[in-house]
Amino acid sequence: MSVLTWTQDPPLLGVPMSERLRRVRASHHGMWNYVTYRDAIALLDLDPDAIYPHGGTRLDPSAWVDLGWLTCFCGPPASALEAMRSAATAESLNQYTPDLIEPLRDAAATAFGRARDERFEVVGTEGAQAAIALALMASVDPGDEVIVSDPGYFHIPSAVLATGGVPVAVPIGPATAFRLDPDDVRRAITPRTRAICIVDPVNPYGSVQTRDELAALAELADRHGALLIHDVTHAPLALDTDTPFLSLPAMELTGNAVAALSVSHCYGMAGARIGFLGGPAGFVRGCLQLKAALTRLNTNLVSQHGALAALADRDYLASAQRTIVANLAHLEQTLAGVPGARLAVRPKRGLACAVDVSGTGASAQELMVALFARRVAVYPGDGLGDNAAANTIRLNLSRPDPRAMEHLRDVLAEAVAEAASGRWRVAVVSLLGRKGTERARRLAEQIKERACGHREESL
Secondary structure, three states, X not given: OOHHHOOOOOOOOOOOOOHHHHHHHHXXXXXXOOOOHHHHHHHOOOOHHHHOHHHOOOOOOOOOEEOOOOOOOOOOOHXXXXXXXXXXXXXXXXXXXXXXXXXXXXXXXXXXXXXXXXXXXXXXXXXXXXXXXXXXXXHOOOOOXXXXXXXXXXXXXXXXXXXXXXXXXXXXXXHHOOOOOHHHHHHHOOOOEEEEEEEOOOOOOOOOOOHHHHHHHHHHHHHHOOEEEEEOOOOOOEOOOOOOOOOHHHHOOOOXXXXXXXXXXXXXXXXXXXXXXXXXHHHHHHHHHHHHHHHOOOOXXXXXXXXXXXXXXXXXXXXXXXXXXXXXXXXXXXXXXXXXXXXXXOOOEOOEEEEEOOOOOOOHHHHHXXXXXXXXXXXXXXXXXXXXXXXXXXXXXXXXXHHHHHHHHHHHHHHHHHHHOOOOHHHHHHHHHHHOOHHHHHHHHHHHHHHHHHHHHHO
């Protein structure tokens, strides 16, 4: 059975457990503690082995419209596949490799917008998540605080917990133009603050921090001696060409900034597990020492050649951007016909958007199950944070086959009506109760209160 469908934690039978693991297991950000596909599979009484044969992790694209997982379905670039085929030799596989070959290190620096020199260096990691985790491990001690956005990339708070740190959530939403507000960050800083994580473009909204906001955050980092971690994973895909973008290292506003990037999302190469951490040379080399202590120095050499080809493939990015923009326009027309559902904000960069369903009478979790019953997979907002947890579903806009968005249009209104009717309410509330986290309990209460309010409005 696929790991994605594990439903119960087996007993540890006396095996010692670290405080870090206890905190991750208790957190609503910990794997399996937020509502995912496996929960919909269980509530709908589907066969996990049929959906994920041989323990795989991919929904069959001929049968399912997967708009939840964030990898660009336009990818990988054909050039990357060809480069990897050519690199799959005995010599490539029968060796321990460097973290990055030099041409790829240079290409990653270019992607960050800054040439390598004595003050700026790039090291290779297993995706952007590993880059962020290594930066946190290198800067955060147990009890230290790390400021994160809420919502935001859902693996960052659990990575903070795994270092022994304390995630401090700063809400983002309409009042902050769906971006991290420097004034809110300033109010959240304490003497224990060691890092500030900026997901930019914001996951799930696709909004982009302004230069003035980044400058203000850089000034805060310098004043308080905190590390800025700039996650720019979704930045290569520009949906609004009037919205400029630079990573913090490229802006050179502070020496206390690193940036993380990968080829997983925008280039559709999640399985390649290649990412990059760029920043002050001494610091990122220290991160590489930590990586060597944990998983060895190297990353997959065959994947490195694919990543090098992908970063050079401008035609691929242009084609993917056209697909995403077209799907976004299609979605906007679909939402116009579904009362109570709307874009939270129009995305500027990346491959995803957030749909606000607060006006439909259904929670995001109920709608997720109703859509899954119609073979449309989406992620509800509770995986991304507390703020808007019940109100938001995240959609991947990168499916190149027109059938995907057409099928969503065909079933969305029906799924909303079913979810708003309360068809899945008791099951979802019960499911949240079994999660066992404080946030799940609050979310369950919110869903029940919403149902009561919606009934009163209907009278």
